[in-house]
Amino acid sequence: MSSTTYNITPGRYERQLPVATKVHFKSSTNSTNATSVKSSAGAVFNMIIHNTHSGGGGNNSIAFRLYNKSTAPVVGTDVPMIVIHVPSNQSKEINFTSGITFTNGIAYSLTAGDALLNATAVSADGVQLYIGYM
Numbered sequence: 001m002s003s004t005t006y007n008i009t010p011g012r013y014e015r016q017l018p019v020a021t022k023v024h025f026k027s028s029t030n031s032t033n034a035t036s037v038k039s040s041a042g043a044v045f046n047m048i049i050h051n052t053h054s055g056g057g058g059n060n061s062i063a064f065r066l067y068n069k070s071t072a073p074v075v076g077t078d079v080p081m082i083v084i085h086v087p088s089n090q091s092k093e094i095n096f097t098s099g100i101t102f103t104n105g106i107a108y109s110l111t112a113g114d115a116l117l118n119a120t121a122v123s124a125d126g127v128q129l130y131i132g133y134m
Helices: none
Strands: 022-027 035-038 042-051 062-068 082-086 090-102 106-111 127-133
Touching: 035 127, 042 062, 042 082, 062 090, 062 127, 082 090, 106 127
Parallel strands: none
Antiparallel strands: 022 127, 035 106, 042 090, 042 127, 062 082, 062 106
C-alpha cells in the first residue's frame, strides 16, 4: 500500500469555514463504503476526493454520492442528492463557502460505476476522502 501526501496550506479555510467545522476522513474498503457522517441536520463545506485507481483495463473512475439521510444509505436503492465523478488517478477538491445544507443528515457512498443507482464496490484503499462539515 502506498501513501498519499496532501499539501494543504495552513489557514487556507480560516475565513470560509465556521469555527465548529468537523472533519471526516475515510480510506475506502472493498465495498460501496455506505457511511453516515452525521445523523442530524448539517452542512458540508468542503471535500477532497482522491481516486488512486490507475488507468489500464476497464473504467477506473469512481462516483462519490452524497445523501440527505440520518443513516447509512442503501446503495443502489436510495437516490443521492449529489453525484461527483472522479476519473482514475485524479483528485477533486470542492469548496462551498456557504455550505450545502442537509436537513436529515449527511451520508455518502463510493462506487466504481457511473449510473445513478450503481452499487459496484470500489477497491480497498482505492479512494481517500476528506469532508469538512458541521
